[in-house]
Amino acid sequence: MSANVPELRFSGFADPWEQRKLGELGVTYGGLTGKSKEDFGHGDARFVPYTNVFDNPIADSTRLGEVEIDVSQNRVLHGDTLFTVSSETPNEVGMSSVWLSDLDNLYLNSFCFGYRQDGSFDPYYLAYMLRSQSVRENIELLAQGISRFNISKGKVMEVEVPVPMMAEQRAVGALFSRLDSLIALHQRKHNQLSVLKSLLLERMFPKPGSDVPELRFSGFADPWEQRKLGEFGSVEMCKRIYKEQTSESGEVPFFKIGTFGSEPDAFISNKLYESYRDEYPYPEPGTPLISAAGSIGRTVVYQGERAYYQDSNIVWLDHDDNLDNSFLDVFYSQVDWKLEGSTIKRLYNKDILNAEVCVPSLPEQRAVGALFSRLDSLIALHQRKLEKLRALKQSLLQKMFV
Template sequence: MKNNQTPEIRFPGFIEYWKQQKLGDLADFSKGNGYSKSDLTNEGEPIILYGRLYTKYETVIQSVDTFTIEKEKSVVSKGNEVIVPSSGETSEDISRASVVKEPGIILGGDLNIIRPTNDIDSVFLALSISNGKQRKELIKRAQGKSVVHLHNSDLKEVNLSFSKKEEQTKIADFFKQLDATIVFQEQELTTLKQTKKGFLQKMFPKEGESVPEVRFSGFTGDWEQRKLREMLADPVTDGPHETPKLEESGIPFISVDAIVDNQIDFDRKRGYISEETDELYSKKYRPQYHDVFLVKSGSTVGKTAIVETKERFNIWSPLAAMRVGEVSDPYFLYFLLQTRKVQNQVKDKASSGTQPNLGMRELEKFHTQITPNLEEQKKIGAFFQQLDNLITLHQRELDALKETKKAFLQKMFV
């Protein structure tokens, strides 16, 4: 049975109420010493800089990839310290902790260093600081405007809820294993994305070449130089330029913010438009199954997506829409637009005003190389489609693991 001094989920055999005590009574505190980015070297002694705590490191720091030359007054880890950044841009950034497991690592400036007593597991403490009510307490204590600060005096006042050491260690080991699984999944996802990037370079001809480096067996002959317009059934078009009136229900309406990882994320739709508005806008363009989109303005110019739904929706003008002709495969076009050759043209041609902007007629004139064999186009499109599906699957598994961790953090701590 859960009360305010026991977590909702526990390992078997643990029934005692958790204690609550000021962190200042359970640890010793110190500070790191003055290093900056200018002190970094290509090799030397490993050093942790405070900014990396909220951009790179997880709960347990497994490896350090920044190095420096040790100074006379360097603060060096003895192992199992908990470190918390003492300054940052937001209170959420700095209200987090990591554990330095290995001794001999230099601890740079703007780091609060906590050495817990033998009653407190260091990983358990870092997890407690970074999550739940302890983190909320630190966020409230962080002070500042352009830069916020957390001091050891703030950390000492945190009310830590904790169980006996044996249970703390079991909880810590559980989350270390979960973190290791998440890191492995992230590495797998990165490898898949790099694999796709490599194949995009090898399965489409490089600049000045007429055939790709890698090709499906049975296909020969040079690829042909074409302008993008020659692949399309209709001119490049876009959605309405005026801002529509959004409704609480109706036809989904999307813009560039719905294009994420070269896919349409309908959860990021702008809202809905009425049947009447959709009919009015669709006189100019109505999205169809396997239409290809390219973001033609804004910070994400060049991002692509392909329509994989037959449900009705509509788009706003920052999206350029393309529909292939009978001699082209839509997925071939979709992945062709992601190649370095086309993306470089996007960067070159997008006007450099207050924000990048690519004209539709300019887009139609893009130089491309395509195989005139429709079957080869389909094989290339299907290959990359399968690779994208695998990437999506791994991304969903990674997202599910992170949600699982979040749920357990809520239920395994007081």
């Protein structure tokens, strides 16, 4: 495939892409000058901060700083591209962001410079093209420094970038704009659900000194009881697995504390799994497993899959029928274990058994647990969608530009 044709493109476009230097298609200007710390935080003008440029291919019009109006400064106009000039690592210099809002008296922070193109680029195409893998690699090569890296306006203007026909630019720009809109949508939903969960955790459990929550389901009025987890059962763990019993690939995933809640890096045989599962303690489906080392108190609900867990580091409460698993999982998420000892903390069986929990009747436990289980499922759903969309965007940034 020609070097001037992208690996992936919209149907109807076949012409090779032209390569042009940025400096041939626009001019640069500097950020704020002659300002001290006291000049910021007040005034009728606004400026685009460094972090806004660094974080966003399309600048966020709500993330602005305050400064006094100064007619001697360069103004940022609709369609301008903003570049960072300094960073602690070479792969973070020259990050770009296109300003697509209309605002009077808008300036640029002093650690960035502006680029005003001549109309050769669709602004959305320009925003994502400058963040594509090929262009970023060319910009990173220009970074200079040792402890901190810098890049000059002149060097950036020498960078050659792909310039397809305007119709194709618009199609590419619209696609990435739509992807970013979907990413932002799922991020907002994820954040809103996370905030809702935090608020409900505060209001649906009794505060210290109280035996009733501020908010509860209708039909429940009895006070909650203060109990210790040890009154409901005992701490259990899987049979110990030795290193020589594991392999890097195999039939049944073996989760250690470092892979708990993520992808396994060790496996055991079906024969060993079935033997240990039948002869030694093993969690029932729906049981919250809890980490006793590493990120202490982190939980994963066992769903009944074929898997085995590291003894002593991953444990569970084997309890009677007076405690609901979904309610227990919610309790784990907010308990303060107050661990004592050295800098290397550990959750011992006694810490779990002596943990005080305020519990309602079993039906209310189930109602509360089901609510938070549903919230966790929705939060996880939007997180998965975010991860898929971000991966898709990264893949397209590699394949749709030359």
